[in-house]
Amino acid sequence: MTANDKFSLYIYDGDYGLPSMHVDCIKSLLYTSIAKVPLQIKLLNNIKLCTFYSGPYFVHKHLSFGAYSEIVPYINTLGYNLDFELNPKQKSESLALSNMVQMKLRGPLEYVFWLDQRNFEEFTRVWFTRALPWPLSIFYINRAKETAENLIQSMYATDCSMEIIRDNLSALTAECLSSLSARLGTLSYFHGDSPTSLDVIVYSYVAPLLKVPFPSNSISSLVSAWPNLVSFVKRIEAKYLPEVPKESKYLKHEEQTKTSDDDVSYVAISLLTVSAVTLVVGFAMSRGFITSRMY
Structure with a gap:
């Protein structure tokens, strides 16, 4: 590979064993890692990069793509296709399950990160303030919170209380995780011995719920009820994300644990x-x- 053939992926940083705290960045990095794309990872953690790029941002030669949904079709044309060996029936099932995951788990994830008041005040805002350069961290936080609010408003009536919304999101999460657990069963991955794009999607939505130490964890703690999904997350990380640090980068241990719901x-x-x-x-x-x- 020549210098002109290099692939670059700009992503927001991760923590707690996650390659990123941004779902689309997780998807993009994990897909390229499993597909063995020769990639340069560049963290969006300084003023210069954060001013010009928004993660994920993929660059190859003179081409650039700013979303997972754009990155994957492009690298598939270059031979990096995780679903190449799936038959039409498997591809159809994979698409249906991927859509289910994104439809049912995006709302809960947005809620626990940005709309649960305790999580936002004690964890999310603090973490992103430290992980991103000022003042761009302020713009990122405000934009992400607004995006989460718009999503939840599109899902529920304006007169719904946050308690009703939280309970409904918990039910959606449990329903989705139960379906995924039943489909995975005792398999290593959803279509056998090798991960596909479905595994990428599932990991990217389930892992943050499992690994991020949210102070208010009524939704995120649900993942532990399905041991095969917990093992699935660990399996992905051990094989495809082994170099991702497991320790906290931006918050001290005391800051993470002193506000737990269980303590x-x-x-x-x-x-x-x-x-x-x-x-x-x-x-x-x-x-x-x-x-x-x-x-």
Whole structure:
């Protein structure tokens, strides 16, 4: 391969064993990795790159593509086709399952990252603020949150409460994961011993739910109920993403664990006690004082 034949893929960084925290970037990187595309990976983690590119961004010679749906058809024409050996029936099933995954899991993923208030305040906004250069991190966060809001608004009536939306998204997630688990069974991959584009799609949506330590995890924790899907994620990572760091890059261990839904620390109890005392004393002084101190 000459210098003019080099492939480049610009992606947003990952964490917690994920190659990226952006689903389309995960799909693009994993597909090219499995297909053995000779690729240069460039992280969008500085002002210069983030100003000119938005992940995923694929470059080959004088051509460039800015979405997974554009990248895959192009590299397929160059012989990097993961579905080449599938028969028509398998291709049809793969397309149906891929569409199901994207239809049923995109909403839950957008919700847990950007619309769950606790996750957004304590994790998502903090992580992306540290992973992306300022001030572009602000634009990215605002744009991603707006995209998530638009998606959820397109799925539900405007008068639906967030609790109803969360419960419905949980049901969608469980339904999708159950179908995937039943289809995978004891197979290594969905069509046998080698991954296809379906495996790429499934990993890209399931792995973030499984691996990202969201403080509010009522939806993301559902994945662990299907052990064969957990094993599937680990299998993909061990074989095709072995060099992705497993440790946290941008948040300290204490920041990740102190806000878990399943943990109640003595510090938290102490803070609650102090708050209660403050409430009593403050009420005796004035309601205005209480409001300013509590909020």
